[in-house]
Amino acid sequence: MLRAGVVAVQGDVSEHAAAIRSAAEAHGEPVEVVEIRQSGHVPDCDVLLVPGGESTAISRLLKREGIDEEIRDHVAAGKPVLATCAGLIVASRDAKDDRVETLDLLDVTVDRNAFGRQVDSFEAPLDVEGMDDPFPAVFIRAPLIDEVGEGVDVLAEWEGTPVAVRQGPVVGTSFHPELTDDSRLHDLAFFDRIEAEAAD
Numbered sequence: 001m002l003r004a005g006v007v008a009v010q011g012d013v014s015e016h017a018a019a020i021r022s023a024a025e026a027h028g029e030p031v032e033v034v035e036i037r038q039s040g041h042v043p044d045c046d047v048l049l050v051p052g053g054e055s056t057a058i059s060r061l062l063k064r065e066g067i068d069e070e071i072r073d074h075v076a077a078g079k080p081v082l083a084t085c086a087g088l089i090v091a092s093r094d095a096k097d098d099r100v101e102t103l104d105l106l107d108v109t110v111d112r113n114a115f116g117r118q119v120d121s122f123e124a125p126l127d128v129e130g131m132d133d134p135f136p137a138v139f140i141r142a143p144l145i146d147e148v149g150e151g152v153d154v155l156a157e158w159e160g161t162p163v164a165v166r167q168g169p170v171v172g173t174s175f176h177p178e179l180t181d182d183s184r185l186h187d188l189a190f191f192d193r194i195e196a197e198a199a200d
């Protein structure tokens with residue numbers, strides 16, 4: 001049984017829970033989704049999802065609840081994380097905003113809301129490394145990734161700007177794969193990895 005933790009202090013938690021459930025179902029993988037609002041649950045999780053929402057609120061609450069350290073330990077143990085939009089901001093090295101205390105899971109810097117305000121949200125077909133067909137990427141007040149460290153792979157770009165990155169077990173996207181019923185980003189972040197490990 002795969003135990004998937006959805007960080008649930010703020011943001012689009014139910015969409016993430018539904019997306020990981022349907023991705024797991026597609027792989028015939030029984031899944032238990034754990035909504036994480038307090039410390040003590042992350043250590044039991046195999047994979048973690050950090051949702052979109054408001055990065056200032058998410059980072060403040062993670063720290064207040066002591067979940068921030070647990071997420072760092074999860075990654076240090078090599079366990080996968082998918083961080084989307086505000087989650088990517090929280091996972092970055094630096095969001096250039098004192099209100100966001102980042103977790104430094106991905107060696108990238110981000111510019112919050114760089115793709116515009118809520119009204120500027122858009123959907124775009126995105127070429128993602130390893131996918132045969134474009135992924136329907138939904139951008140909502142999306143962060144721009146402006147600096148990418150050496151250990152980071154860029155998985156997708158939009159108009160010359162990285163919008164999906166991977167470093168070790170952590171995948172971060174500027175867009176919201178949880179809002180479409182396309183589970184290929186979950187495959188890339190979790191199931192391809194889990195299946196490759198199982199085949200070893």
Ligand SMILES: NC(=O)CC[C@H](N)C(=O)O
Nearest residue numbers: 052053054055085086113
């Ligand atoms: N849709 C989103 O997650 C937007 C993120 C928002 N720009 C932030 O700074 O938190």
